[in-house]
Amino acid sequence: MLAFGVCALVLFAALSLALGSRSIPLSTVVHALAGTEHHGDANVVTGLRVPRTIIGVAIGAALGVAGAVAQGVTRNPLASPVTLGINAGASFAVVAAIYTFGLTRPVEYIWFAMAGASVTAVAAYAMSRSGGDLDPVRLALGGTVLTVVLTSWTSALMLASHRTLDEARFWLAGSIAGRHLDTLAPVLPFLVLGLLAAFTVSPSLNALALGDEAAQSLGVPVARIRVVGGLAVVLLAGSAVAVAGPVAFIGLAAPHLVRPLLGNDHRWLLPGCLIAGPLLLLAADVLGRVVARPSEIEVGIVTAFLGAPLLAVLARRVAR
Structure with a gap:
């Protein structure tokens, strides 16, 4: 199944290179990638669509793995960087930085995105403690409350300053359009570190699913696994938000699509999400380009539109 997923990802990467405000023949795409053509549509492929596709793969992988780790650490099937408020x-941290310091480039957002993600993750975790144990229901409710509060604060800052509104509104929609590789480069070390941390704790997440007491009886250091897993989610989600803005539902959907195919073992689930996340994001990005030609819809809007019904279905299934 992983091989099939890789083939599907390659297919959608090719579609991402070929489709846009106008279609480019695959032969031109191949020549552009091979370096045998350097004008016209070939320049569009190498200058715009290749960086966009690479960034889409990186951000999709970060969100997919972050969602799987968040669900494993919290034992909550509805957990994701979105539902936890991360x-x-x-x-909010990025918009506050734009309002206060006048930032204008996504490359400047990374430290503020990481700080905001970290503080929110700690706050959500603190709100979920019940008798010394993690309560998955309280965690989901705490994340929802934090999301509502922080979203309202973000809107207030944007309404208070036209300059902040102009700078932040496109980024807040969640988009990989117009992004260049120099935007991805500063966050790449954090993204890689987050992936390494996620795969390091993946075997222990299987034991954590049995409950804290059972995991401790098996010799699993529950507190340390939660800290490392939470750090992985913060690094991955913070990196993704810094580059592309708050792209919703990739982290929630990827694990639920992978589990029926590969099972609940996190040693297989995480590699599956590493493929499914980019696949979902590129598919949404391509769909946003095709349905609104000659314009396009930001990928964050497409994922939100498709992900809201998914969240309702998953919530109903979990309630049952």
Whole structure:
């Protein structure tokens, strides 16, 4: 199944290079990638669509793995960087930085996105403690409350300053359009570190699913696993938000799409999400380009439109 997923990802990467405000023949795409053509549509492929596709793969992988780790650490199937409030915290911190310091480039957002994601993750975790144990229901409710509060604060800052509104509104929609590789480069070390941390704790997440007491009886250091797993989610989600803005539902959907195919073992689930996340994001990005030609819809809007019904279905299934 992983091989099939890789093939599907390659297909959508090719579509991402070929489709846009106008279609480019695959032969031109191949020549542009091979370096045998350097004008016209070939320049569009190498200058705009290749960086966009690479960034889409990186951000999709970060969000997919972050969602799987968040669900494993919290034992909550509805957990994701969005539902835990991490995306909202990172977004508020970035908009506050734009309002206060006049930032204008996504490359400047990274430290503020990381700080906002970290503070929100700690706050959500603190709100979820019940008798010394993690309560998944309280965690989801706490994340929802934080998301509502931080989103309202973000809107207030944007309404208070036209300059902040102009700078932040496109970024807040969640988009990989117009992004260049120099935007991805500063966050790449954090993204890689987050992936390494996630895969390091993946075997222990299987034991954590049995409950804290059972995991401790098996010799799993529950507190340390939660700290490392939470750090992985913050690094991955913060990196993604810094580059592309708050892209919703990739982290929630990817694990639920992978589990029926690969099972609940996190040693397989995480590699599956590493593929499914970019696949979902590129598919949404391509769809946003095709349905609104000659314009396009930001990928964050497409994922939100498709992800809201998914969240309702998953919530109903979990309630049952």
